[in-house]
Amino acid sequence: MKSSTGVILKIMNVLAWATYFGLAIKIGSILISYGVSVRNPVAAKNLYMGMNLSSIYQYDFWQYTAAVMMYVLVLMMEAYTVWLLTKVLGRIKISSPFTTEIANRLEKISYVIIATWVVTLITNGHIAWLAKKIPGLPQEMVPGDFLLVAGIVFVFAQIFKKGVELQSENELTV
Numbered sequence: 001m002k003s004s005t006g007v008i009l010k011i012m013n014v015l016a017w018a019t020y021f022g023l024a025i026k027i028g029s030i031l032i033s034y035g036v037s038v039r040n041p042v043a044a045k046n047l048y049m050g051m052n053l054s055s056i057y058q059y060d061f062w063q064y065t066a067a068v069m070m071y072v073l074v075l076m077m078e079a080y081t082v083w084l085l086t087k088v089l090g091r092i093k094i095s096s097p098f099t100t101e102i103a104n105r106l107e108k109i110s111y112v113i114i115a116t117w118v119v120t121l122i123t124n125g126h127i128a129w130l131a132k133k134i135p136g137l138p139q140e141m142v143p144g145d146f147l148l149v150a151g152i153v154f155v156f157a158q159i160f161k162k163g164v165e166l167q168s169e170n171e172l173t174v
Helices: 004-039 041-046 054-059 061-091 100-133 146-173
Strands: none
Touching: 004 041, 004 061, 041 054, 054 061, 054 100, 061 100, 100 146
């Protein structure tokens, strides 16, 4: 009989893959919609699931392009983070969870989340700057609550690194 923790990890892995594919579809949809909007400006009114950036398009095409590409970059970074998570969930073993590979991947995830937070700040700063020039534009395009998550993942990575050290010391003393 499998342990409940092992089953939960497998379910989390499936959910992480579903999230990854969902983000990939969203990225592709936005890029295709952007491509259509280049030729047909009306498409900017419903870029993706009600996302209306037509006022930015009317203000300046290059600002519109920058806003869309920064948003796509944030989504790509989120997808990369989830992909790294699937690698962690696919490799972790409950019998010996503390491996250098897992610790390094967790640390990498925290760095990618911090980088995502920085790109989000830049994106929201750009949108806030545009909102001063374009009435009715929302002040924030992307939620920026990545820093806390990055800190938590970084702490877990450090705990895993310490676990690897203790596990290797324990193996040497036996």
